[in-house]
Amino acid sequence: MESHVTHAQRWWLYAVTGLTIVFLVLPSLVVIPMSFSGSSSLQFPPPSWSLRWYENYFNSSQWLHATWISIQVGALTVLLATPIGVAAAYGLHLGGFALTRLVYGVLIASLMVPVILIAVGAYFFFAQLGLINTIPALVACDTLLAVPFVLVTVTAGFKGYDFAQEQVARSLGASRLIAFLTVTLPQIRASVIAGAFFAFIVAFDEVVIASFLSGGEGATLTNMMFASLRNEIDPTIAAISSMLIALTTFPPLIGHIIMLRRKRRAAV
Numbered sequence: 001m002e003s004h005v006t007h008a009q010r011w012w013l014y015a016v017t018g019l020t021i022v023f024l025v026l027p028s029l030v031v032i033p034m035s036f037s038g039s040s041s042l043q044f045p046p047p048s049w050s051l052r053w054y055e056n057y058f059n060s061s062q063w064l065h066a067t068w069i070s071i072q073v074g075a076l077t078v079l080l081a082t083p084i085g086v087a088a089a090y091g092l093h094l095g096g097f098a099l100t101r102l103v104y105g106v107l108i109a110s111l112m113v114p115v116i117l118i119a120v121g122a123y124f125f126f127a128q129l130g131l132i133n134t135i136p137a138l139v140a141c142d143t144l145l146a147v148p149f150v151l152v153t154v155t156a157g158f159k160g161y162d163f164a165q166e167q168v169a170r171s172l173g174a175s176r177l178i179a180f181l182t183v184t185l186p187q188i189r190a191s192v193i194a195g196a197f198f199a200f201i202v203a204f205d206e207v208v209i210a211s212f213l214s215g216g217e218g219a220t221l222t223n224m225m226f227a228s229l230r231n232e233i234d235p236t237i238a239a240i241s242s243m244l245i246a247l248t249t250f251p252p253l254i255g256h257i258i259m260l261r262r263k264r265r266a267a268v
Contacts (some may be wrong), residue, residue, distance in 0.1 A: 032242045035054070071204070085151040094163065138214060145206065161184065166180065204247075
């Protein structure tokens with residue numbers, strides 16, 4: 001006979017979950033108020049309130065140039081990592097060959113290898129090619145880091161999809177590519193969009209590889225933030241961090257709300 005576990009008996013689980021959430025959210029609750037500080041140094045709580053550090057960011061050509069480089073790297077990484085990850089997920093899900101798990105493990109190996117090792121190897125490799133401090137070098141490395149996120153996300157989407165629909169389209173004369181684009185892709189687009197978003201965030205937020213491969217006028221936003229934090233404590237970093245928090249929080253939240261509304265409308 002199965003015993004029913006009450007909420008009171010699971011208090012410790014709720015307590016651990018709550019402490020974990022506080023541990024993860026607390027740094028954000030500290031950084032965001034400091035970004036509105038009127039002080040010339042990082043202080044919490046802020047002695048006064050001001051938008052001066054946001055104005056400093058938007059009026060600084062160096063910060064905006066670094067942001068533009070990060071946006072380019074993130075966008076190009078999405079354009080490379082998303083098709084590669086989707087194609088890999090599609091092939092591995094339908095392949096059914098003996099080395100499926102081995103290939104899958106190789107594709108997500110960058111999640112298990114310390115990033116510093118990838119950065120050092122990439123530095124020596126691209127130095128020989130004369131590509132240090134270039135966008136192609138950053139995009140190549142970030143794509144290596146982003147593909148596993150796309151692969152895992154899209155693979156999860158494929159597990160809930162009935163491939164008989166694609167087979168019907170192919171039996172009616174559509175090629176595999178056309179059947180995938182017109183039948184399969186529209187039904188897994190949420191997973192693909194999520195994977196693309198993860199790829200952009202991975203590339204945009206990456207700092208270790210960027211520290212090895214970029215600098216000066218070619219520095220990314222995160223690299224410039226790290227250098228600024230190391231050399232001088234500039235409260236502008238708090239303003240940029242707050243905007244990055246908003247970038248990684250609100251789009252997924254809005255997307256989740258839209259998906260829930262669509263499901264409710266479909267149910268009705």
